[in-house]
Amino acid sequence: MDLSFTATEAAFRDACRTWLEANVPAEPLPSGDTREGFAAHLEWERRLFDARWAVVSWPEEYGGRGATLWEWLIFEEEYYRAGAPQRVTQNGIFLLAPTVFEFGTDEQRDRILPAMASATETWCQGWSEPNAGSDLAAIQSRGVRDDASGGWRLTGQKTWTTRGAFCDRMFGLFRTDPDAERHRGLTYFLVDLRAPGVTVRPVERLDGDDGFAEVFLDDVFVPDHDVLGAPNEGWAVAMATTGSERGLTLRSPGRFLATASRLIELFYSLAGGTEREHDDALRDRLAQAWIDAEAYRWQTYWTVTQLVEGARSGPEASLVKLYWSELDVRLHELALDLLGPHAELVDGDLASWTKGYQFSLSGPIYAGTNEIQRNVVAERVLGLPRK
Numbered sequence: 481m482d483l484s485f486t487a488t489e490a491a492f493r494d495a496c497r498t499w500l501e502a503n504v505p506a507e508p509l510p511s512g513d514t515r516e517g518f519a520a521h522l523e524w525e526r527r528l529f530d531a532r533w534a535v536v537s538w539p540e541e542y543g544g545r546g547a548t549l550w551e552w553l554i555f556e557e558e559y560y561r562a563g564a565p566q567r568v569t570q571n572g573i574f575l576l577a578p579t580v581f582e583f584g585t586d587e588q589r590d591r592i593l594p595a596m597a598s599a600t601e602t603w604c605q606g607w608s609e610p611n612a613g614s615d616l617a618a619i620q621s622r623g624v625r626d627d628a629s630g631g632w633r634l635t636g637q638k639t640w641t642t643r644g645a646f647c648d649r650m651f652g653l654f655r656t657d658p659d660a661e662r663h664r665g666l667t668y669f670l671v672d673l674r675a676p677g678v679t680v681r682p683v684e685r686l687d688g689d690d691g692f693a694e695v696f697l698d699d700v701f702v703p704d705h706d707v708l709g710a711p712n713e714g715w716a717v718a719m720a721t722t723g724s725e726r727g728l729t730l731r732s733p734g735r736f737l738a739t740a741s742r743l744i745e746l747f748y749s750l751a752g753g754t755e756r757e758h759d760d761a762l763r764d765r766l767a768q769a770w771i772d773a774e775a776y777r778w779q780t781y782w783t784v785t786q787l788v789e790g791a792r793s794g795p796e797a798s799l800v801k802l803y804w805s806e807l808d809v810r811l812h813e814l815a816l817d818l819l820g821p822h823a824e825l826v827d828g829d830l831a832s833w834t835k836g837y838q839f840s841l842s843g844p845i846y847a848g849t850n851e852i853q854r855n856v857v858a859e860r861v862l863g864l865p866r867k
């Protein structure tokens with residue numbers, strides 16, 4: 481087994497590192513979940529796009545570099561290593577885009593992908609509803625055919641749409657055949673949030689950021705060319721998006737490797753370091769944090785090896801989601817323990833640990849709750865009985 485990167489991959493890493501070191505903003509941007517921060521992040525993402533680093537794995541015609549999966553992973557490691565800003569375009573580039581590549585028409589790819597990559601059109605995910613979260617097939621928002629206008633009329637309510645308050649467009653599932661079995665009569669729509677009949681209401685989060693939104697649709701027209709996949713077959717399209725969300729693309733190992741490195745820096749930088757260095761329990765947890773992040777890296781390399789050899793990602797993606805979401809909580813809990821009893825009061829750069837901790841607590845909920853992932857693992861990976 482050869483675990484080293486090729487010369488081409490090493491050169492790719494050097495090119496990423498050089499560009500990022502020269503271009504990553506020296507000061508952290510304001511949170512991308514606030515209006516001001518979202519605008520600052522878009523500016524950054526446009527610079528990334530101009531230098532062709534926004535979507536490295538996409539074909540060149542859509543603004544990418546045609547990078548391999550390995551190179552994409554390398555880019556991600558370097559991106560987080562450089563402390564570059566969070567990607568506010570992530571729900572588009574990491575969730576919707578792979579689905580558009582798989583199910584979209586040529587016209588949809590040409591129209592949607594370059595605007596997404598260049599951050600001129602931003603996307604949010606409109607799946608959850610007040611009575612449909614874990615049980616996504618319970619959605620009630622509906623789409624009714626409008627033959628005269630060549631499209632559909634959507635009515636209903638979506639909730640918990642991340643950065644929905646600021647995005648231009650939303651991809652979502654709607655019930656288009658109320659008589660069909662509940663997984664069958666659904667259609668995947670690409671909705672313009674500026675269309676007549678759309679009302680977006682921000683929902684303030686615990687940390688004060690206001691990007692979360694509820695989206696109300698009242699007889700909103702969506703043309704036929706904004707249906708992704710076939711009408712009434714949206715469930716299969718949505719499951720492809722889910723594979724990306726739980727599996728490889730949304731949370732790559734680079735994010736956790738960088739957090740583990742920052743934890744080690746934190747350990748040595750805090751006052752009272754000597755005392756801490758002699759606290760065996762803390763030292764063990766720190767070592768374990770680093771090992772766990774490394775383990776995720778190697779597990780991902782294993783997954784990528786399989787994908788490159790032609791395998792498709794399956795229900796094992798649920799194991800990945802369980803791992804990264806629980807790892808993120810552990811890393812941030814350790815940070816707060818290192819910061820000590822006043823952790824919640826720290827400000828300046830250190831405050832990012834508190835905010836990161838709060839966000840980590842949502843990891844076991846979004847992208848499908850961890851209870852649901854455990855059900856998937858039990859039934860579909862281990863083959864245990866449903867009851």
Ligand SMILES: Cc1cc2nc3c(=O)[nH]c(=O)nc-3n(C[C@H](O)[C@H](O)[C@H](O)COP(=O)(O)OP(=O)(O)OC[C@H]3O[C@@H](n4cnc5c(N)ncnc54)[C@H](O)[C@@H]3O)c2cc1C
Pocket residue numbers: 604605606607608609610611612613614615639640641642842845846847848849850851852855
């Ligand atoms: C930070 C964050 C960002 C989000 N962003 C988006 C977004 O952009 N777009 C979007 O559409 N949604 C988004 N969501 C919503 C998210 O997908 C839902 O919160 C999630 O699917 C759970 O649904 P729910 O909140 O309705 O809880 P419920 O489904 O009501 O679940 C409540 C509890 O019951 C448990 N439970 C439910 N069913 C089962 C079962 N069969 N077996 C065992 N336990 C079960 C759950 O695990 C959970 O603990 C986001 C959520 C968060 C926290």
